[in-house]
Amino acid sequence: xxxxxPPKPTLEHSTTTSGGLAHEHHERPRGMLRWLLTTNHKExxxxxxxFSLTMFFIGGIFALVVRAELFQPxxxxxxxxxxxxxxxxxxxxxVFGAVMPAFVGLxxxxxxxxVGAPDMALPRLNNFSFWLLPVAFTLLLSxxxxxxxxxxxxxxxxxxLSTTYAPPSxxxxxxxxxxxxxxxxLGAINxxxxxxxxxxxxxxLMDMPLFVWTWLITAFLLIAVMPILAGVxxxxxxxxxxxxxxxxxxxxxDPVLFQxxxxxxxxxxxxxxxxxxxxxxxxxxxxxxRKPLFGYASMVYATASIAILSFLVWAHHMFVVGLPLVAxxxxxFTTMLIAVPTGVKVFNWIATLFQGSIxxxxxxxxxxxxxxxxxxxxFSGLMLAIAPADFQYHDTYFVVAHFHYVLVPGAIFAIMxxxxxxxxxxxxxxxxxRLGRWHxxxxxxxxxxxxxxMHFSGLAGxxxxxxxxxxxxxxxxxxxxxxALMFGVSQLLFVWGVIKCVRGGEKAxxxxxxxxxxxxxxxxxxxxxxxxxxxxxxxxxxx
Amino acid sequence: xxxTLAWIMGAGSFLGLASSTLANGWNMPAGVTDVSREIYSLHxxxxxxxxxxxxxxxxxxxxxxxxxxxxxxxxxANFHENTSVExxxxxxxxxILVGMxxxxxxxxxxxxxxxxxxxxxxxxxxxxxWHYEYLGENVSFTSSLSTPRxxxxxxxxxxxxxxxxxxxxxxxxxxxxxxxxxxSDDVIHSWWVPDLAVKQDSxxxxxxxxxxxxxxPGIYRGQCAELCGKDHAFMPVVVRALEGDExxxxxxxxxxxxxxxxxxxxxxxSMDELMERGEQVYGAICATCHQPxxxxxxxxxxxxxxNEALLNDRDxxxxxxxxxxxxxxxxxxRSNLNPVELAAVITYERxxxxxxxxxxxxxxxxxxxxxx
Ligand code: HEM
Ligand SMILES: [Cu+2]
Numbered sequence: 001x002x003x004x005x006p007p008k009p010t011l012e013h014s015t016t017t018s019g020g021l022a023h024e025h026h027e028r029p030r031g032m033l034r035w036l037l038t039t040n041h042k043e044x045x046x047x048x049x050x051f052s053l054t055m056f057f058i059g060g061i062f063a064l065v066v067r068a069e070l071f072q073p074x075x076x077x078x079x080x081x082x083x084x085x086x087x088x089x090x091x092x093x094x095v096f097g098a099v100m101p102a103f104v105g106l107x108x109x110x111x112x113x114x115v116g117a118p119d120m121a122l123p124r125l126n127n128f129s130f131w132l133l134p135v136a137f138t139l140l141l142s143x144x145x146x147x148x149x150x151x152x153x154x155x156x157x158x159x160x161l162s163t164t165y166a167p168p169s170x171x172x173x174x175x176x177x178x179x180x181x182x183x184x185x186l187g188a189i190n191x192x193x194x195x196x197x198x199x200x201x202x203x204x205l206m207d208m209p210l211f212v213w214t215w216l217i218t219a220f221l222l223i224a225v226m227p228i229l230a231g232v233x234x235x236x237x238x239x240x241x242x243x244x245x246x247x248x249x250x251x252x253x254d255p256v257l258f259q260x261x262x263x264x265x266x267x268x269x270x271x272x273x274x275x276x277x278x279x280x281x282x283x284x285x286x287x288x289x290r291k292p293l294f295g296y297a298s299m300v301y302a303t304a305s306i307a308i309l310s311f312l313v314w315a316h317h318m319f320v321v322g323l324p325l326v327a328x329x330x331x332x333f334t335t336m337l338i339a340v341p342t343g344v345k346v347f348n349w350i351a352t353l354f355q356g357s358i359x360x361x362x363x364x365x366x367x368x369x370x371x372x373x374x375x376x377x378x379f380s381g382l383m384l385a386i387a388p389a390d391f392q393y394h395d396t397y398f399v400v401a402h403f404h405y406v407l408v409p410g411a412i413f414a415i416m417x418x419x420x421x422x423x424x425x426x427x428x429x430x431x432x433x434r435l436g437r438w439h440x441x442x443x444x445x446x447x448x449x450x451x452x453x454m455h456f457s458g459l460a461g462x463x464x465x466x467x468x469x470x471x472x473x474x475x476x477x478x479x480x481x482x483x484a485l486m487f488g489v490s491q492l493l494f495v496w497g498v499i500k501c502v503r504g505g506e507k508a509x510x511x512x513x514x515x516x517x518x519x520x521x522x523x524x525x526x527x528x529x530x531x532x533x534x535x536x537x538x539x540x541x542x543x
Numbered sequence: 544x545x546x547t548l549a550w551i552m553g554a555g556s557f558l559g560l561a562s563s564t565l566a567n568g569w570n571m572p573a574g575v576t577d578v579s580r581e582i583y584s585l586h587x588x589x590x591x592x593x594x595x596x597x598x599x600x601x602x603x604x605x606x607x608x609x610x611x612x613x614x615x616x617x618x619x620a621n622f623h624e625n626t627s628v629e630x631x632x633x634x635x636x637x638x639i640l641v642g643m644x645x646x647x648x649x650x651x652x653x654x655x656x657x658x659x660x661x662x663x664x665x666x667x668x669x670x671x672x673w674h675y676e677y678l679g680e681n682v683s684f685t686s687s688l689s690t691p692r693x694x695x696x697x698x699x700x701x702x703x704x705x706x707x708x709x710x711x712x713x714x715x716x717x718x719x720x721x722x723x724x725x726x727s728d729d730v731i732h733s734w735w736v737p738d739l740a741v742k743q744d745s746x747x748x749x750x751x752x753x754x755x756x757x758x759x760p761g762i763y764r765g766q767c768a769e770l771c772g773k774d775h776a777f778m779p780v781v782v783r784a785l786e787g788d789e790x791x792x793x794x795x796x797x798x799x800x801x802x803x804x805x806x807x808x809x810x811x812x813s814m815d816e817l818m819e820r821g822e823q824v825y826g827a828i829c830a831t832c833h834q835p836x837x838x839x840x841x842x843x844x845x846x847x848x849x850n851e852a853l854l855n856d857r858d859x860x861x862x863x864x865x866x867x868x869x870x871x872x873x874x875x876x877r878s879n880l881n882p883v884e885l886a887a888v889i890t891y892e893r894x895x896x897x898x899x900x901x902x903x904x905x906x907x908x909x910x911x912x913x914x915x
Contacts, residue, residue: 073705074697080773081840148842154770160747161730161772165670165872168842243870249748250869255731256746290613292623320733320768321744322725322751325655329648336640340633346600347632353607357619360612368608372601379593386643388650389586391742392571395733395768456569461737463768466776468695470706470766472568 005359005433008506009514036131039123040529041108044130046426048105049419051133053495055097056412058141060488062090067450067484070477075468083467084152085144091155095273096180097137099407102415103276104129104187107215110422111191113520113527114209116200116536121193129186136179143169143176154465156266159247159258163239170240174233181226188219188226195219200519200538206300207540209518210293213300214279217307221268221275224311228265232258256321263314271310274374274406275303277414278345281367283518284421285349288364289356290515295348302341302348309338319390328387335385339378346375361513362436366417369409369444377405380455395465398458404451408487409444416443416494423501424508428526431501439497442490449483572737575759575784579740581650589643596636657754660722664713667879668725668732668745668767670872671774671831674879675713678724682797685879686711687827688777695777707764710827712781716790717757725751728874730772736765736780744769757784772872774831808882808906814890817903821891824884829892832872837896843872848896857893857902864889865912882909 029037038044065086069077078086108126112119120126143150148167151157162170195216199208208216235258238244245251247258278299286293293299315323315331323331349371358364380402384390393399423431457476462469469477511521519538523531573583611617663678669685676683686709693699695706702708715721725734725745735742743753757763765780785793826835833839837848847853853860864885867875876885886906893900 073701075695076697080776084770084773084775152772158731158770161770164870165730165772248870249746253748255748289611289619291619291621294623294625295629296623298629320742321746322749325651328651328655332647332651333644336644339640340636343636344629344633350600350604350607351625351628352623353604353611355617355620355622356607356611357613357617358608358611359614368604371604375597375600379597382593383586383589386585386589386647388582388647388654389589391654392582392586392737392740394742395735459571460568461572461765463735463766463776465770466766468706468776470704471701476569 005361008430009509009511037127039119039127041112041120041123041126042426042527042529044120044126045105045108045110047130048101048108048133051130052098052102052105055093055101055137057491059090059093059098060491062086062093064484064488066090067481069467070469071481072478073469073471073474078467080467081149081152084154084465085150087465088151088154088157089141089144092140092151092177093137094407095155095269096177097133097140099273099411099415100184101133103215103218103273104184104191106211106276106280106415106418106422107187107191109426110520111194111212111215112198113425113523113531114212114518115195115198115203116519116532116538117194117198118530118532120190121197122190125186126190129183129190132179132183132186136176136183139172139179140176143167143172146172156262157236158262159236159239159255160249163236163247166240171237174237177233178230181230184222185226188222191215191219192223200532200535202538202540204540206297207538209279210282210296210299210303211276211279214275214282214303217303218272218275221272221307221310225265225268225272228261229269232261232265235261256318259318259321260314263317264311266317267314268307268310270403270406271306273411275307277370277374277411278303280414280418280421281349281370283516284363284367284417285352285371287421287513287515287517288361288367289353289358291352291356292517293348294351294354295344298344299348302344305341306338309334309341313338316385316387316390319387320394332385332387336382339382339385342378346371346378361420362431362433362440363417363421365437365440366413366420369440370413370417373405373409373413373444373447377402377407377410380405393458395463396458397454397462397464400464401451401454401458404454408451409447413443419498421513422520423498424512425520425523425525425527427502427505428508428524429501429505430508430512431497432505435493435497435500439490439493442493443487446483446485446487446490450480450487451483453477453479453483574738574740575757575761575763576739576755577758578650578654578755579738581653582740585647585650588646592639592643596639654753657722657752659720660754661719662716662721663724664715664721665724665726666713666734666745668727668729668734668771668778669874669879670729670772671767671778672828673713673732673734673778673780674728677794680794680798681801682794683801684711684797685827686713686781688779690777704764706777707766707779707781709779709781712762712783714783714785714790714793715755715757716787717760717784718787720754720756722752722754725753728879729872731769732767732771732778733769734765734780735768736763736782738763738765739782742768757782760784760786804881804883808910811907812883812886812903812905814894814903817887817890818894820883821887821889822895824880824888825891825895828876828880829888837892837898847892848898850898854893854898854900857900857904860893861889861904861909861912865909877913882906882913885909 069083146169150169151173153162235246239246239248245253247253247255282293312334316335384393420431453476457473462473508525510524512525571583571586573580665676665678667674672685672687674685689708689710690706694701725743727745727747732745734745739755741753741755743751761784763782767778832844833847839846865877867873883906886904886909889904893902
């Protein structure tokens, strides 16, 4: 396939716009201090991405512990207490430590470049938002070493398992989640301020690249729901330490209230983890199909309607908690409805491919796999939306298959596609295509081997979050475990590819991809530390 | 591209092969009730709808990827909008969904109608076993995992129903409408039997309803579905469905046993009798947390062996077992165990594993406390 790739644009193309280059203003601190004190959006973006990758590997190791224990029936490697800590930490780390910071990192790097701004609107706040994260997650990880162990109640931490019955370290878990939440809210405020105030003159909202649009909407979601999470964990804190009974039935509290609050945060949260991915894919597919994105406006409207609907579907996670019939029906209908705008997006991407002039660079491969595999997750989502059937699916591996399809070959593939797509801009070098293709195919095979069989084990009756299982689930679990190992190992290829690209490789011009249109491609590659000190000349492209 | 196709075909044939060699189920069971079959058919309908949409959508996608490759000389068109197409692909999915929502609504309504039941069973989740009470019948018992530890730890070969066996299954009649009332003594559990299509959370402080009308006699197995702590994987559900008359005589038998047990409250029990009975109760109920040797698991589950504070305070010991300790996982057992069981297990805890208090707690004493 290598020979099928088109020649890269030549270096002569690297004309840059007037605002493309700027000069260093002042002496900057060196060494560690430079990174600790930096207020530069590119450096902070890099910090976020490195942090996210680190968490991705830590969370991945936890997942491999889980899969190793589940390789065969019986308890072999770990005891149930530790197993539960591994599933919980895996979920928390991947959601709050890997996926969300990766998107914030990409936003830091790309939003100012895509709207023609010199930096984020609030650079010092930006530094603070980032540095909260290493503190929060060091604290979270340290709970594993505390007496009684770390959080063991699942990433959804349902009360009263997470309050009355929780290990003593839970208070630290709450503190670290508060910090991660503050970081997210501050990051979101910064992104909104940047997008609304610092766009290049002449760039209207409906001229913005979709990555900017999806992030704008995501940032509003974050501001809306992170305080709910903060509220619910504060109520837990009070129940645990100050004798209140918000969620303690024995004291007149209501354990179901916990779930309503959690999922009122939690469902928008799952969209927080996918909307920016839609934006990335909407940049990559037109670039390598060499054709404008089909239905730009409908993409924006679909994103907005998904965001609004996401506040109205939370109880689809609670179909079996004993809601009244009308509530079940309401949440079933709204959940089915959300599949419509989701479908529109997929159709738009495919219409973009139709009659294009398509090439298969690594970024494109990941974006295409995203479209297919995310859709499979959408299909199982549609099945789960059917409330009567959810009485059978709920809390089984079928749900595990669903959300891993939308999150791993969904969110994470989109992040990787974005990294391969923007690496030339960040480093000035093209990523190694051969290595990229190896990484891609190993990941695609690994991901499907891991998660496809989970549909079957779930339908056949295997509950989620169990360290040991009945014999009829053995074959599926063995395949999943082998796939997980393969997926995990192939991520080393990713790291290798990125390091290689940072160190050298074929030089990239300003406009690294022939079909790429947005503003970031008008500044030199690698992008100098300061860009757009004077606003660029923005000419709307056809959207 | 050819490689991609080869890979897809390879994967397809792998899945085909896998499906034929996997003897065990890999789809939702259709089950043995009207409701379970309706759910199964909803499941299959929505599944096939997804398959058809998938074939069309991915078909167009892969066609485009193949046909419009630049390496085949494709030149890109420049269109980026088409209102009628966009209206169609918004409206058609909407219509399909309405078509799906109608039967789903009908089924859900049936599932929610638990009225006019012939038998009421109270199901109480406890870490980590199920307690069943036949309401108004004076019959109740606890059902716990009976798979031996040695099988779990791999010291012995795993049996056919590994992890899906209990000491006492829930016995239900065929052909009658049974209403379940679900609650919990501690954390949230979820009572689930796939063949009956009943999955309902059991939540402390709530009583949830669900119901079933089983059509075929047999043994139906399931598991707790909601993460409930350490032994979540080890609290199976087993339902034994009997023909109506067999069920009636089983229930009568159990009622008689319960009456016999109740009469035991009045007589004086010897230390040996209490120790023997207490060991059984301890093994079935207490050992999951406090460990078979009474060593506990600090800091959450205190040790009972050599626990001076406890041994020096007999009244507190009785109080803790009867009423639990609020704010901790220690549950109140006053309504889950009968006076004989309570007296026996307390006596056992005060005299086992080197605890040599010599105390005997008589069922009559517990009975008196319960009546206060
Ligand atoms: C077509 C769109 C979708 C529909 C109709 C849908 C529907 C559902 C339903 C009904 C459930 C609850 C299942 C159960 O617990 O019984 C669920 C779970 C879940 N979904 Fe989706 N979903 C969709 C897309 C997504 C997307 C885009 C994401 C995230 C990127 C996502 C992430 C999740 C997660 C994380 C869970 C499970 C959380 C947990 O219990 O741990 N879903 N989905
Ligand atoms: Cu949801």
